Amino acid sequence: MATITPPRVSAAGGEAGRALLAIVPLLATLAALYWGFFYLRDLQSPDAATPPPQILVVLLAIVWGVGGMALLFTTANFFVEQLPPAIMQRLQPLIFVGPAILMLVWALALPTVRTFLLSLYDEGSLNFVGLRNYFGVFTDPAMLTVFRNNLLWMIFGTAFTVSLGLLIAVLADRSRFETLAKALIFMPMAISFVGAGVIWNFMYAVKPADAPQIGLLNSIAVAFGGQPQAWTAFFTPWNNFFLIIIVIWLQTGYSMVLFSAAIKGISTEVLEAARVDGATELQVFFQVMIPMILGTIITVSTTIIIFTLKIFDVVIVMTGGQYDTSVIATEFYRQYFTYNNNGYGSAIAIVLFIAVIPVMAYNLRQFAQREVF
Amino acid sequence: MYADKPLNKFLGSLTVNGGLALICLLWTIPTIGLLISSFRDRIDINTTGWWTVFPHQDWVAIEQIKPGPEVDRSGPMTLAGVTRTFEEFSQGITTDDGRRLKWIGNRRVGYLEVQEYRWTSNTQTTLENYRQVLAGDDYTATLKDGSTVTERGDNMGRAFLNSLAVAIPSTVIPISLAAFAAYGFAWMKFPARKMLFALVVALLVVPLQIALVPILRDYVSLELNGTFLAVWLAHTGFGLPLATYLLYNYISELPRDILESAFIDGASHFTIFTRLILPLSVPALASFAIFQFLWVWNDYLVALIFIGASPTSQLLTQRLAEIVGSRGQDWHLLTAGAFITMILPLIVFFSLQRFFVRGMLAGSVKG
Numbered sequence: 001m002a003t004i005t006p007p008r009v010s011a012a013g014g015e016a017g018r019a020l021l022a023i024v025p026l027l028a029t030l031a032a033l034y035w036g037f038f039y040l041r042d043l044q045s046p047d048a049a050t051p052p053p054q055i056l057v058v059l060l061a062i063v064w065g066v067g068g069m070a071l072l073f074t075t076a077n078f079f080v081e082q083l084p085p086a087i088m089q090r091l092q093p094l095i096f097v098g099p100a101i102l103m104l105v106w107a108l109a110l111p112t113v114r115t116f117l118l119s120l121y122d123e124g125s126l127n128f129v130g131l132r133n134y135f136g137v138f139t140d141p142a143m144l145t146v147f148r149n150n151l152l153w154m155i156f157g158t159a160f161t162v163s164l165g166l167l168i169a170v171l172a173d174r175s176r177f178e179t180l181a182k183a184l185i186f187m188p189m190a191i192s193f194v195g196a197g198v199i200w201n202f203m204y205a206v207k208p209a210d211a212p213q214i215g216l217l218n219s220i221a222v223a224f225g226g227q228p229q230a231w232t233a234f235f236t237p238w239n240n241f242f243l244i245i246i247v248i249w250l251q252t253g254y255s256m257v258l259f260s261a262a263i264k265g266i267s268t269e270v271l272e273a274a275r276v277d278g279a280t281e282l283q284v285f286f287q288v289m290i291p292m293i294l295g296t297i298i299t300v301s302t303t304i305i306i307f308t309l310k311i312f313d314v315v316i317v318m319t320g321g322q323y324d325t326s327v328i329a330t331e332f333y334r335q336y337f338t339y340n341n342n343g344y345g346s347a348i349a350i351v352l353f354i355a356v357i358p359v360m361a362y363n364l365r366q367f368a369q370r371e372v373f
Numbered sequence: 374m375y376a377d378k379p380l381n382k383f384l385g386s387l388t389v390n391g392g393l394a395l396i397c398l399l400w401t402i403p404t405i406g407l408l409i410s411s412f413r414d415r416i417d418i419n420t421t422g423w424w425t426v427f428p429h430q431d432w433v434a435i436e437q438i439k440p441g442p443e444v445d446r447s448g449p450m451t452l453a454g455v456t457r458t459f460e461e462f463s464q465g466i467t468t469d470d471g472r473r474l475k476w477i478g479n480r481r482v483g484y485l486e487v488q489e490y491r492w493t494s495n496t497q498t499t500l501e502n503y504r505q506v507l508a509g510d511d512y513t514a515t516l517k518d519g520s521t522v523t524e525r526g527d528n529m530g531r532a533f534l535n536s537l538a539v540a541i542p543s544t545v546i547p548i549s550l551a552a553f554a555a556y557g558f559a560w561m562k563f564p565a566r567k568m569l570f571a572l573v574v575a576l577l578v579v580p581l582q583i584a585l586v587p588i589l590r591d592y593v594s595l596e597l598n599g600t601f602l603a604v605w606l607a608h609t610g611f612g613l614p615l616a617t618y619l620l621y622n623y624i625s626e627l628p629r630d631i632l633e634s635a636f637i638d639g640a641s642h643f644t645i646f647t648r649l650i651l652p653l654s655v656p657a658l659a660s661f662a663i664f665q666f667l668w669v670w671n672d673y674l675v676a677l678i679f680i681g682a683s684p685t686s687q688l689l690t691q692r693l694a695e696i697v698g699s700r701g702q703d704w705h706l707l708t709a710g711a712f713i714t715m716i717l718p719l720i721v722f723f724s725l726q727r728f729f730v731r732g733m734l735a736g737s738v739k740g
Contacts, residue, residue, distance in 0.1 A: 037600075037602060040600070040601070040602075041600050044599075044600060044601065044685060044686055054531050054534050054535070054685075055534055057538070058534040058535065058537060058538040061538045061542070061601050062537070062538055062541050062542060065541075065542030065545075065546065065601070065602070065605055066541065066542050066545045066546070069542075069545070069546050069549060069550075070549070073549070073553065074643075077643045081641055081643065090563075092561070092642055092643075093557050093561045093562075093563035093566075094563075095553075096553045096554060096556055096557030096561060096642070096646075097553070097554045097557035097558065097561075097563070097569065099550050099553065099554075100550045100551060100553065100554035100573075100613055100617055101554070101569055101572070101573075103550060103606070103609055103610045103613055104572065104573065104576055104610065104613050104614065106588075106591075106610065107584055107588060107606070107607065107609070107610020107611060107613070108576045108579045108584055108610055108611070108613075108614070109572070109576060109579075110587065111583060111584035111585075111586070111587035111588060112579055112583055112584070114586075114587035114590075115583050115584070115586060115587060118586065118587075164396075167396075168393070168396055171389050171392055171393040171396070172393060174386075174389045175389050175390050175393050176390070177390065177393065177394075180397075181393050181394075181396075181397050183723075183726065184397045184400055184401050185396070185397065185400050186722075186730065186733075187400075187401075187404070187719070187722060188400070188404070189722075189733050190667060190715070190718035190719055190721065190722040190729070191404075191671070191715050191718060191719075192670070192671030192672075192673065192690050192714055192715070192718070193671065193673060194671075194673050194690045194693050194694050194697070194711075194714065195671075195690075195693065195711045195714045195715050197694075197697065198407070198693065198697060198707050198708070198710070198711035199403045199404060199406075199407045199711060200403060201697065201701070201707070202403075202406060202407055202410065202704065202707070202708065203403050203406065205704070211420075212420060212421060212422065213422065214418065214419060214420070214421065214422050214423070214704070215422075216402070216406060216422065216424070219422050219424075249400065249403070252400075254733060254734070254737060257730055257733075257734060258734065303737050310580050310582065312582075312673075312674055313673045313674065316673075316694075317673075317694055317697055320698075329582055332582055333674075336586060337678070342586070345586070346586060349580075349582050349583045349585075349586070350583065352580055352582055352583070353579065353580055353582075353583050356578060356580050357578050360577070360578040361578060364574070364577060364578070
């Protein structure tokens, strides 16, 4: 790690006065931001007497937020640079690193501790109950369904995302339409889960048996002589799989891109040597390629496992967690925000956290070894 | 054996390209179905599949016969030279010349349609769905039979602006904070530097679900809930570990001698950072900015909790989820609404594909 010490400037007279003057812009910025916040909040409030055009509010908000931050950094730094060099050198790192650390501690470090403490209290956060919420989480039959569902997500979501991504990467590598094909497969990564939920709700749409089907899946089912089905509703436990399909559709692009890069990294000589030795294409794939890209397979798998552990939006939009499709994150939301069961909800969040840690730690180790940008 | 080689090669390429084309088709069909449907009339969407816009064979009406009031509809009727009861006509009668006679509508005001089986396509399109979903006021739609319905517009136009107001600062603020911090960690000397950086890396594993409740409590006591600032700060906090970590990796790898010569010229840390480091880091900044922007734009959970039900501040994903919840069968609104939420990400995707892919890969470990 390299650090650089700026050359010392000889201390000049009147430093105290300069510093005193330099604090004025900083204080003015703080005051302006403070005032701007209340001004904006009144504009945004739904009971404003004469609501201004929304585009104006939005522009003001963006200018206030982005400009305010830039101004704060600039004026704070200006103030520090006017201080005597010895003090400046102590304070300047605080301006560079301080805001990020402050935000991290407030938004992530402290909340982890606070949520853990909440999980030790009852629903109203008044009485200490020890680990009772955790016993509840692991014995409640509804929670057991939730854990089963997350397990289904983890196993099938990961297996299909990885194998489909690998298959497409291999096919695309040999095709002349590689760029186009990869773009089409990757495109769903741009779509929100709520949007994807609507897309697939429409694919799964169901009409009464005597009406024409407008959902593609039911229309195919009827064309082959089947009965129209509400795929994501009363079709337990298979409805979970129809939700998992959505995430496979969204995430395969990610695994495909990583696999594609890994496959291109294998030297063609190795593959040619195997072929000359009489290996069939399947043997080349399973016995040469797969071992050589094992690292990437592990990276992709762990990423998708974390992703499926934390899955929320797709389930909440498609079924709201009904029909036995609830997962940890939706159950947390329901317990905490629908039933106001603070202790139990927090315990579920902590369980999710603990489930994620080992996979995430492993994933980060892999991630650190990889060139990202 | 050698004679087979060109054939084998051809078959191999056919399998590869055919298989790939099939997968690509499967992958794009859901989106195409949505896009096509969003331009179809509300009645059409609900009565025929979106794939009927493509040429296909079906019964097409070529003539309507409206029997006069004198025709007794409770007994056999003679229409178009065929005598049948109402029930039989309702089932559809196939005549000898290959036509079909079908009663449309109810017994009293219905009519008989003479249909022919031939190639057809439902190509009628409309922009009404978009108008209604974007509008904020009451919206009056004219149905096919001439009657009108007045429904509340879904105000997605406003939600689109709100999403911009949330997504732009929620991208710029965390990246700026992270860039400053990354520079500090890489090129400044201060106590506990290693420990603080370890904290940043450790916080990468924290899923944001765990932080929602405590932050919400702070917002409630500070009366920040429902404001844009609340969402910016939350996204800043949640995005910072990854942003700091990635930018640190990039900034600490920049060549050391460039910075040293700048210091010798008397430049301050702040000048070096804004004039030298930021321009040099544009590829990393752009990739991460695209990831963070799309993440915030597509986010539903954070908006749901910190903006909540406030009708003036709701974001696109919230509006769309609300239509799903309250009017899940109004496909004309859902398809158009979903496409409105997708349009900006899709533009970013197709215009900045290289940065987009890099950003998505880098962001894949986000908590």
